Each structure stands twice: as structure tokens, then as C-alpha cells.
Amino acid sequence: MRQLGSLEAEVMRRLWDARGPMAVRDVLDDLQRDRDIAYTTVMTVLDNLHRKDLVVRSKRGRAYVYSPAQSREERTAELMGEVLTDAGDRGVALLRFVEQMSPGEVAELRQLLGELGEPLDDIHSDHTGGPA
Amino acid sequence: MSALLGLLCFAVLTSLAARRWLANAPWTYQAPGIAICVWQAVTFSVAGTLVLAGAALVLPQMHLSVDLAEMFRACVAELRHQYQTPAGAGLAVAGGVAAVALAVRFTFILSVLQSRAWSTRRSMRATLQLVGTHHPELGYVEVDHVVPLVYCVPGRFGARLSHRAGGTRGHGVVVTRGALEALTPSQLDGVLAHERAHLRARHDLAITAARALEQTFLGLGIFALAAERITELAEMQADDAARQGQRRDLAAALLLLGTAGAPVGAMGAGGATAVARIRRLAEPAVPLPGPGMAAAAGAVLTLVIAPLLLALVPTVLALFLDCCGNGTVAL
Numbered sequence: 444m445r446q447l448g449s450l451e452a453e454v455m456r457r458l459w460d461a462r463g464p465m466a467v468r469d470v471l472d473d474l475q476r477d478r479d480i481a482y483t484t485v486m487t488v489l490d491n492l493h494r495k496d497l498v499v500r501s502k503r504g505r506a507y508v509y510s511p512a513q514s515r516e517e518r519t520a521e522l523m524g525e526v527l528t529d530a531g532d533r534g535v536a537l538l539r540f541v542e543q544m545s546p547g548e549v550a551e552l553r554q555l556l557g558e559l560g561e562p563l564d565d566i567h568s569d570h571t572g573g574p575a
Numbered sequence: 576m577s578a579l580l581g582l583l584c585f586a587v588l589t590s591l592a593a594r595r596w597l598a599n600a601p602w603t604y605q606a607p608g609i610a611i612c613v614w615q616a617v618t619f620s621v622a623g624t625l626v627l628a629g630a631a632l633v634l635p636q637m638h639l640s641v642d643l644a645e646m647f648r649a650c651v652a653e654l655r656h657q658y659q660t661p662a663g664a665g666l667a668v669a670g671g672v673a674a675v676a677l678a679v680r681f682t683f684i685l686s687v688l689q690s691r692a693w694s695t696r697r698s699m700r701a702t703l704q705l706v707g708t709h710h711p712e713l714g715y716v717e718v719d720h721v722v723p724l725v726y727c728v729p730g731r732f733g734a735r736l737s738h739r740a741g742g743t744r745g746h747g748v749v750v751t752r753g754a755l756e757a758l759t760p761s762q763l764d765g766v767l768a769h770e771r772a773h774l775r776a777r778h779d780l781a782i783t784a785a786r787a788l789e790q791t792f793l794g795l796g797i798f799a800l801a802a803e804r805i806t807e808l809a810e811m812q813a814d815d816a817a818r819q820g821q822r823r824d825l826a827a828a829l830l831l832l833g834t835a836g837a838p839v840g841a842m843g844a845g846g847a848t849a850v851a852r853i854r855r856l857a858e859p860a861v862p863l864p865g866p867g868m869a870a871a872a873g874a875v876l877t878l879v880i881a882p883l884l885l886a887l888v889p890t891v892l893a894l895f896l897d898c899c900g901n902g903t904v905a906l
Contacts, residue, residue, distance in 0.1 A: 540828075
């Protein structure tokens with residue numbers, strides 16, 4: 444996906460927060476509560492978002508109404524999927540704080556930390572083990 | 576010929592020495608940053624040596640062209656002797672081609688890896704701009720997702736873009752809601768310090784370079800080993816960004832986040848690294864003493880200079896002992 448302008452991101456967020464599809468006028472009214480902005484600017488931004496396949500539009504009367512192509516949750520899940528499958532130790536695009544440990548490794552650690560008397564075993568047991 | 580043999584011996588010995596004294600040396604955990612430098616010196620030294628070895632085969636041919644000049648006739652004869660190669664011209668061409676091919680291959684792989692990383696990061700930043708909640712004052716971007724996950728998106732480019740988008744520094748660090756719920760404030764502090772240390776040190780560049788070398792010299796185990804070690808040591812160096820009193824918090828955070836998520840795909844070496852990091856954090860930090868630092872610096876210097884000396888000494892010897900001495904000294 445291409446980098447978005449901050450206004451595009453702002454409009455996207457408004458569309459996600461809205462209950463249903465929004466016309467340019469709706470988005471404009473929403474934005475104008477916070478800032479001074481022209482109708483044509485909003486129209487251009489929505490047009491850009493449509494070209495980038497981030498929003499879908501349909502006719503309502505004579506005007507277009509816009510709604511997000513993907514829900515915020517879908518987009519987030521997609522991002523998390525990318526992060527998790529960035530091939531962990533092979534990928535170089537990003538650095539994850541920690542990779543997932545196997546149950547065997549966790550058991551080994553618990554034993555070690557128990558011997559050292561480290562107060563790490565007060566970690567909730569429901570966080571341990573396999574897939575959530 | 577002596578230059579070629581010397582260089583190849585040096586490459587083999589350096590690889591063996593790194594396996595023997597660097598790969599599992601306890602001191603590397605004491606000073607991960609320095610250990611990364613030594614690993615980089617090892618890999619670039621071995622890689623450079625192999626390229627020079629190819630170039631060394633060409634040298635006699637290059638000097639043959641000087642043969643036209645009368646004054647260098649004796650010199651050339653000696654050089655030909657010094658660099659005598661079994662199969663002559665054919666081998667020289669092969670050596671030259673190999674040297675150039677290696678250099679080109681490395682440059683190509685490095686740029687592919689880097690541009691792929693850039694495009695992934697660009698797309699992720701765009702998504703983060705949409706679905707993330709930016710907390711400039713806290714120095715991270717929050718993502719509303721249950722899987723506890725913390726990561727950073729490196730690059731100067733991103734810092735600038737997020738700045739333009741109204742944010743400030745620290746936008747490279749991403750924390751999910753799941754992670755915020757799982758971690759105590761002190762644990763989160765340690766984790767954020769770790770991620771910022773990655774971004775500051777540009778560990779992504781060190782790892783990318785190591786991976787590029789690994790792929791350039793496929794089949795030479797020393798490069799794969801170096802890439803794996805550098806990746807692990809980078810994590811440890813970032814762990815050291817946590818304050819002394821935070822080490823146990825950071826260990827707890829590692830255990831929490833390293834076991835809480837859903838493992839995706841094959842389990843890599845990452846789990847073993849996490850175990851090593853927690854073991855390390857469970858004990859107080861012991862800095863490397865002065866002599867150890869000096870030894871590491873000496874090793875880096877030697878690794879950089881030795882291949883150049885090995886490549887040049889036969890030529891220099893030939894020039895000084897034989898040409899300048901009117902060819903009377905034959906060594």
C-alpha cells in the first residue's frame with residue numbers, strides 16, 4: 444500500500460467510526476467540527492482513497508456514498524498476520540521483541556528460574572503453552 | 576601463487592578460529608555490541624579475502640602488461656615468479672571473474688533484501704497510520720489486537736514521515752493492546768527501552784548485511800553462523816538498554832510475550848534465543864574488563880589488515896627486493 448497523507452488517514456478513520464456509508468458532505472461536516480476544510484479537498488481525498496482501493500463507493504441519489512473496503516478489525520488482523528509471518532528470524536523488515544518459545548523451552552526456563560529463586564513463576568499460568 | 580595460498584589459508588583459519596573462540600564464547604554475552612563488531616570483522620574479512628584471492632590470480636597478468644616498459648622487465652619476471660599460477664592465463668581470468676562476480680552478487684543481494692524490507696516497512700507504516708493509535712508522549716503506536724506483540728519498524732524514513740503526520744520520535748515502536756494488558760508498567764518500560772535501542776543502533780542494517788553475506792556465500796557455514804549470532808547478539812545488546820533494576824522485569828516480559836502468542840508457522844531459532852536472553856537477564860550484568868575490550872579491538876584490526884597484507888606482500892617484496900635491488904637479491 445502506498446504511504447497515505449495524514450488527511451487521507453484522518454478521513455479513513457472517520458469512515459470507520461461512522462455507522463454507515465458517508466457522502467462527501469457527511470465527511471465534510473464531520474471534519475469541519477475540528478478544522479477548516481473545503482468541500483473539494485474532501486472530495487479529492489475520497490477519490491484518492493477509492494483509487495487506492497481503501498474505500499468502496501456506490502450511488503445514493505445523485506451523489507456517491509463511501510464506505511471502508513475493509514473494517515478496521517480486518518485491516519488490523521491482516522497487519523498482525525504480516526508481522527507474525529514476517530518469517531520471524533529470517534525477515535529483516537522489522538524486529539520483534541521476542542519469538543515464540545516452545546513448551547519444552549518454557550519448561551526448561553521455569554525449572555532454571557525456580558532453581559535461581561527468581562520471582563518469575565508468579566506469571567499467570569494461563570499465558571503459558573501453545574496457541575491461544 | 577603464494578598470495579593465493581596465503582589468502583585461502585587465512586580465510587579457512589579465520590573461519591575455524593571464529594567457530595572455536597567466538598561462536599560460543601561466554602564473553603560475547605557480556606559485551607554483545609563488541610561481539611557484533613568482531614563477527615562483522617570476521618565475515619567481511621573472510622569475504623574480502625575470498626575476493627582478494629580471486630584478484631590475486633589476476634595480478635601477474637596485470638603486471639605482464641607493464642612488461643612493455645623496459646625498466647620493469649626484471650620486476651615482471653620476479654612478479655611472475657611470485658604469483659606463478661598453475662594454469663596461467665585461464666586461471667587468472669577465472670579468478671578475476673570470480674572476484675567480480677562475488678562483489679556484484681553481494682551488492683545485488685544486499686539491495687534486494689534492503690528494498691524488500693523498505694517496501695514492507697512502507698506498507699506497514701501506512702497501515703499503522705490507519706489502524707494504530709499514536710502515543711507520541713509514550714513513544715509507541717498502539718494497535719487494537721488481542722495477541723500480545725511488540726515490535727519495531729526501523730528506518731529514518733519512517734521517523735520523518737510520522738513526524739510529518741503530526742507525531743514525534745518513537746513511532747517506530749508498535750505495541751498491541753494484548754501486550755499492554757499483559758505487561759506491568761515497569762515491564763513495558765523495559766520492553767520499550769529494548770525496542771528503542773534496536774532503532775538507535777540500526778540493528779536492522781547489521782542483520783541485513785549479515786543475511787546478504789550468508790546468501791552470497793551459500794554453502795559457507797561461517798556466514799550462516801555469523802548471521803544467526805549477530806541476530807541473537809543484537810537482541811542481547813538491546814536488552815542491555817534496560818536499566819540494571821529492570822533486568823528481571825525484562826526477563827518476565829520475555830517469558831510473558833514469548834509464550835502468550837499463537838505460534839505461526841515453523842518454530843525458528845527464536846525460541847532458543849529467548850531462552851538464552853532470559854538466562855542472561857536473570858543474572859546481573861558483568862561488563863567486559865579492559866583487557867578483553869583491547870583484545871577484541873586487536874582482533875578486529877588484525878582481521879581487517881591481514882588480508883590486505885597477504886595480498887600485497889608478495890608484490891611489495893618483489894618490487895623492493897628485486898626491482899629496486901637491481902635483481903641481485905633472489906628470495
